[in-house]
Amino acid sequence: MEDATRTFGKGSCPPGPVPEGLIRVYSMRFCPFAHRTRLVLRAKGIRHEVININLRNKPEWYYTKHPFGQIPVLENSKCQLIYESVIACEYLDDAYPGRKLYPYDPYERARQKMLLELFYKVPHLTKECLVAIRCGRECADLKLALRQEFCNLEEVFPVVISSTAFTNRKSSTPSGEMENIFFHPRSITLKILGYQNTVFFGGDCISMIDYLFWPWFERLDVYGIADCLNHTPALRLWTAAMKQDPTVCALLIDRSIFLGFLNLYFQNNPDAFDYGLTC
Amino acid sequence: MSGGSARSLAKGSAPPGPVPQGLIRVYSMRFCPFAQRTLLVLKAKGIGHEIININLKNKPEWFFTKNPFGLVPVLENSQGQLIYESAITCEYLDEAYPGKKLLPDDPYEKACQKMVFQLFSKVLTNKKTTFFGGNSLSMIDYLIWPWFERLEVLELNECVDHTPKLKLWMAAMREDPAVSSLLIEAKAFRGFLDLYLQNSPEACDYGL
Numbered sequence: 137m138e139d140a141t142r143t144f145g146k147g148s149c150p151p152g153p154v155p156e157g158l159i160r161v162y163s164m165r166f167c168p169f170a171h172r173t174r175l176v177l178r179a180k181g182i183r184h185e186v187i188n189i190n191l192r193n194k195p196e197w198y199y200t201k202h203p204f205g206q207i208p209v210l211e212n213s214k215c216q217l218i219y220e221s222v223i224a225c226e227y228l229d230d231a232y233p234g235r236k237l238y239p240y241d242p243y244e245r246a247r248q249k250m251l252l253e254l255f256y257k258v259p260h261l262t263k264e265c266l267v268a269i270r271c272g273r274e275c276a277d278l279k280l281a282l283r284q285e286f287c288n289l290e291e292v293f294p295v296v297i298s299s300t301a302f303t304n305r306k307s308s309t310p311s312g313e314m315e316n317i318f319f320h321p322r323s324i325t326l327k328i329l330g331y332q333n334t335v336f337f338g339g340d341c342i343s344m345i346d347y348l349f350w351p352w353f354e355r356l357d358v359y360g361i362a363d364c365l366n367h368t369p370a371l372r373l374w375t376a377a378m379k380q381d382p383t384v385c386a387l388l389i390d391r392s393i394f395l396g397f398l399n400l401y402f403q404n405n406p407d408a409f410d411y412g413l414t415c
Numbered sequence: 416m417s418g419g420s421a422r423s424l425a426k427g428s429a430p431p432g433p434v435p436q437g438l439i440r441v442y443s444m445r446f447c448p449f450a451q452r453t454l455l456v457l458k459a460k461g462i463g464h465e466i467i468n469i470n471l472k473n474k475p476e477w478f479f480t481k482n483p484f485g486l487v488p489v490l491e492n493s494q495g496q497l498i499y500e501s502a503i504t505c506e507y508l509d510e511a512y513p514g515k516k517l518l519p520d521d522p523y524e525k526a527c528q529k530m531v532f533q534l535f536s537k538v539l540t541n542k543k544t545t546f547f548g549g550n551s552l553s554m555i556d557y558l559i560w561p562w563f564e565r566l567e568v569l570e571l572n573e574c575v576d577h578t579p580k581l582k583l584w585m586a587a588m589r590e591d592p593a594v595s596s597l598l599i600e601a602k603a604f605r606g607f608l609d610l611y612l613q614n615s616p617e618a619c620d621y622g623l
Contacts, residue, residue, distance in 0.1 A: 203534075216523045223529045230522035242510035246498045253500055328483065328497050 137387070138186050139165055139174065143409045145190035150197035154213045159184045159228075162201055162209040164191055164409055166389065166397050168259065168351035169221040170208035175347040176225045179383040182232050192406045222252065222348065229344065237344035244338070247329060248345040251292065251337055254329075255349055257285050262352050266359040270402045279364055286368045289349075292330050292337065293370035335377050342381050350378055358394045419445070419454075423619045425470035430477035434493045439464050441504075442481055442489040444471050444619055446607045448561030449501040450488035451597065455557040456505045458593040460514050473616040502532065505554065517554035524548075528555045545587060552591055560588055568604045 143164070144151070154160045161177065163170040163186050177184045189198055194205045201209045202219050210218040210227065218227045229237050238245050261282040268275035337345040353375050356362045365372050378384050393412035400408035423444065424431075434440045441457065443450040443466050457464045469478055469487055482489045482499040490498040490507065498507050509517045519525050528548055532555060547555040563585055588594050603622040610618035 212523075214523075218523065218526045218530070220530060220533055223526050223533075226529075227522050227526040230525065242507050243492075243494075243496045243498070245510065246503050246507040249503045249506075250498070250500060253503075327480070 138184070139163055139188060140413060141186065141188055142413060143188040143190035144195050144198070145193040145406070146195055148195045148197075150195070150200075151187055153215065154185070154211050156213045157183060158213065160187060160211045161185075161224075162187050162189055162198070162207050162211070164188055164207055166394060166401075166409070167191075167207055168355060171351035171354075171387065172221045172348055173208040173210065173224045173228070174387055175350065175383055176228045176237060176344070178386055179237060179347065180228060180232050180234055182228060188409065190406060190409050192404070192409070225344065225348065237347065239338065239343065248338055248343070251329060251345050252348060254288050254292070255285075258282070258349075258352050261285060262355065262359060262361065265361050265364075266398075269360050270398070279361060282361065282364050283367060286364060286371055290368040290370050293334065293374070294330060295370075336374065342378070342383075346374075346378060346381075347383070350384060353378070354384075354388065355394075358389075358391055358398070419443075419466050419468075420623060421466070421468055422623055423468040423470035424475050424478075425473040425616065426475055428475045428477075430475070430480075431467055433495065434465070434491050436493045437463060438493065439508075440467060440491045441465075442467050442469050442478065442487050442491070444468055444487050446599065446604060446611075446619070447471070447487055448565060449486075451561040451564075452501045452558050453488040453490065453504045453508070454597055455560065455593050456508050456517060456554075458596060459517065459557065459591075460508060460512050462508060462512050468619065470616060470619045472611070472614060472618055502558065505558065509554065517557070519548070519553070528553070531555050532558055546584065552588070556584075556588060557593070560594060563588070564594075564599065565604070568599065568601045569608075 151160075159177075159182060161170065161173055161184055163174065165188060174186070176182075189195070189205075189207055191207070198205050201211065201217055206219065208219070208221055208224055210224045218224050226238065238248060261278060265275050265278045265282060268278060334340065336342050337349065353371075356364060365375070379388075390412070397408050397411045400411055431440075439457075439462060441450070441453055441464055443454065445468060454466075456462075469475070471487065474485055479485050481491060481497055484499065486499065488499070488501055488504055490504045498504050506518065518528060531547060544550055546552050547559060563581075567585075589598070600622075607618055607621040610621055
């Protein structure tokens with residue numbers, strides 16, 4: 137993997153300028169926000185270099201890249217810096233040619249941004265659940281709140297009444313009609329933001345909004361909260377479809393390495409961020 | 416461009432009909448700074464629109480079919496498409512309508528405006544150009560303006576006394592045609608605020 141390099145910590149030398157033809161991302165192998173940016177870089181085939189930052193022992197020079205020392209940050213060969221994961225992802229889609237991850241249509245673009253609003257509590261809640269579980273605390277309330285957020289996202293998908301729904305979606309008739317599938321609207325959210333038939337959040341193909349959501353869903357299992365998807369079948373179908381995407385697969389983090397990182401992280405070990413690196 | 420000074424629609428009101436071709440509708444409220452962002456962009460781009468004011472203290476049931484969060488602003492076009500969240504509505508209008516682009520074409524410059532929007536308060540002390548996006552007025556200025564307009568009305572202008580660049584910016588903004596055409600009259604705003612803080616359903620229609 138491109139990002140399998142040791143972190144830069146306090147006392148490290150600042151990296152030089154970014155070579156022409158490359159873009160650099162300051163990242164950390166286990167950070168979900170940086171994961172978004174790495175997914176987009178990969179999906180669009182953008183040549184890039186990764187510099188991992190030790191988040192518990194940040195290099196002094198890193199504050200010249202981001203005022204609060206956060207990741208991800210993009211830096212190009214013109215020394216331009218872009219931060220906030222969603223802004224960085226949109227910048228990459230705008231600045232680089234090839235496959236567009238955001239739709240061209242202004243309404244469809246706006247729809248993806250409205251969908252993102254439905255997601256805003258998920259990062260905080262998943263983190264709180266992780267911390268509670270790791271510290272041996274009760275987190276039933278947090279998990280309930282997270283399940284509620286997942287229910288809100290579930291409402292974007294039509295209710296599918298068919299046991300072979302997933303296979304049928306892939307084999308629609310030439311006229312575009314789906315066989316043996318009945319859709320019924322679930323809610324107002326669906327009427328405003330939903331589609332008639334959709335595997336992914338943006339339609340039949342994976343797009344930006346799916347990549348923006350994905351990192352947290354990949355982490356549910358390793359955080360110990362995969363059961364929060366128990367009542368959301370459409371979301372489970374979506375996660376299964378995501379795991380078949382080549383970009384998602386290429387960046388999938390090995391479970392045992394992630395667990396090793398989490399163990400060290402919760403022991404406040406600054407070597408956590410380099411766990412699993414062989415060099 | 417009708418409806419800016421129309422009475423708000425409240426609980427029990429009939430839902431409005433479809434949006435006529437050639438117009439876009441904005442669900443708004445006369446004193447809401449978020450909705451004012453959208454109105455500023457509609458004005459600045461010369462987009463033909465109609466305004467339906469919503470009584471935010473006594474919302475019509477049908478309004479939740481326009482925005483599940485029940486908030487203004489919401490855009491509705493003649494195809495029945497709905498867009499909510501003020502910044503999203505503003506960007507949609509800039510992309511969907513011709514004429515002067517408020518967001519820059521350059522991807523980096525556009526990203527900068529978005530970063531600025533997020534780091535609003537940090538930029539106040541670091542601002543180096545006349546307007547927030549450079550030397551001419553652009554999207555970020557419209558997004559920020561409504562709060563500064565209200566500072567003056569609420570007699571909180573002392574907040575900007577120690578930042579002379581900000582005072583200069585406010586003066587420059589008042590000269591903009593879109594901004595000056597939508598300026599809220601101080602007494603009306605204070606009247607609205609009094610009633611609003613008492614939770615009165617008459618607040619949104621104060622002065623009509």
